[in-house]
Every structure is written in C-alpha cells, then in structure tokens.
Amino acid sequence: MKKELPIALSNRHIHLTNEHIEKLFGKGYKLNKLKDLSQPGQFASKEKVDIVGPKGELKGVRVLGPARNKTQAEISLSDGFKLGIKPPVRNSGDIEDSPGGKIVGPKGEVEIGRGIIAASRHIHMHIKDAKEFGLKDNDTVRVKVPGERGLTFDNVLVRVNENYALEMHVDVEEGNACGVKNGQIVELVG
Known part of the structure; x- marks a missing residue:
C-alpha cells in the first residue's frame, strides 16, 4: 500500500506573543482572521509586519494566529541573506541560539534577541x-x-x-x- x-508550501511568516501584538498594533489589539490554514485552529491574519536585520528588511510578513507563547519568524535561507543573518534550520518552536531582529508594526516596534529560523x-x-x-x-x-x-x-x-x-x-x-x-x-x- x-x-x-x-x-503544502509555507511562505515566510511570523508568530507573535500577545505582548508583541499589542506593542506592534496597539493596546488590546486582537488579530483579524484573513483565512483558516490547513491545521485546525490556525489562521493567516490580515496583519503584516516588517522584519529588519543588519543588512536589510523583509516587508509585509504575514502574521499567523492565534498568539503564541514565543515570538518566532519562519523565513527562507535566501530571506536570511537579505536580512544579513543566518537562520538555523530548526523545528518550529526551537529558537535557542537563533538570530533576532527588529519587528516593525503600524503602532510600534519590538527588538527580539532570538526567534528567526528556517523551518525544518x-x-x-x-x-x-x-x-x-x-x-x-x-x-x-x-x-x-x-x-x-x-x-x-x-x-x-x-x-x-x-x-x-x-x-x-x-x-x-x-x-x-x-x-x-x-x-x-x-x-x-x-
């Protein structure tokens, strides 16, 4: 048998904590569902952010919901070149010793010390x-x-x-x- x-192909995206959602989009802000994803309970939101690294930025990175307990961006290896970082190939959630960057939203920005990976x-x-x-x-x-x-x-x-x-x-x-x-x-x- x-x-x-x-x-399915997974494009660059970011998972945010509630704290970071509020810093990027405003106090009390809740993500707005654009469409459901294939995994039950997961969705692409209407919201997008920019990710800034030492050499460049990725504009309009889709935020996925719901909120997570750790902020994590999943990008491609080529995206890493554009940002000027080397994202490790990791399982989702494994962000130890990974590079960070600046996340920019319409109401603010957040500097993350780690959390940018290329998903396995x-x-x-x-x-x-x-x-x-x-x-x-x-x-x-x-x-x-x-x-x-x-x-x-x-x-x-x-x-x-x-x-x-x-x-x-x-x-x-x-x-x-x-x-x-x-x-x-x-x-x-x-």
Whole structure:
C-alpha cells in the first residue's frame, strides 16, 4: 500500500506573543482572521509586519494566529541573506541560539534577541494517521515528490498530535526546487 499525503508550501511568516501584538498594533489589539490554514485552529491574519536585520528588511510578513507563547519568524535561507543573518534550520518552536531582529508594526516596534529560523521540512499527522503509517512523533522519514523536477526529501520530521491534519510542509524555496504545488500528493517512501 502506498503511503500518500498532501504537501503544502509555507511562505515566510511570523508568530507573535500577545505582548508583541499589542506593542506592534496597539493596546488590546486582537488579530483579524484573513483565512483558516490547513491545521485546525490556525489562521493567516490580515496583519503584516516588517522584519529588519543588519543588512536589510523583509516587508509585509504575514502574521499567523492565534498568539503564541514565543515570538518566532519562519523565513527562507535566501530571506536570511537579505536580512544579513543566518537562520538555523530548526523545528518550529526551537529558537535557542537563533538570530533576532527588529519587528516593525503600524503602532510600534519590538527588538527580539532570538526567534528567526528556517523551518525544518515536516509532516503534521493526526494520531490516527501516524498509526496507519506506522510512525510516531519525532520520527524522520523520506518523501518522494513526483514530476518533471521530482526529488526525494530526506530528513522529514514527523509531528504527531490529536489536533493536526495530515499534510507535509516545505518552505517556498524547497517547493520551487521540485515544482510542487499546494495540495499535490506525495509519497512517504522510507
């Protein structure tokens, strides 16, 4: 039996704490939902911020909600060159020893000492999917992308949670390298 799942490209984005939302957008401010994301309870907000590094800036970075307990920006390696930083490739939430920068909103700015990463490629799996695939949280697998520029992704982290929906996430650079489209079906091969 083939082990197939959908893939999606993740563009640069930022997760903010409630404290940082208020500093950037105003006291008592709440994020406004633009659209739901594939993972239950997660959404793209209408709000955007700029991220400033030592050599440049990224304008109009989408804020994702809901608020998190740590501010974290997920960018591509090329975005890092533009900012003048070297974001480590990390699992979401692992921001230790990562670079920081200035976050600029319409009502203020925040300097973060860490929190800018390039997210590791990963698969979100519901507990039922993990059981069906014979996997557990924090396993690493290989995933084959078909097509004219097809390739196999190594070192894909499996993240299992009862609140997840089955989907693999890669950043835009990785997706563009193999010509993948959102929702395309890929195969877990090892």
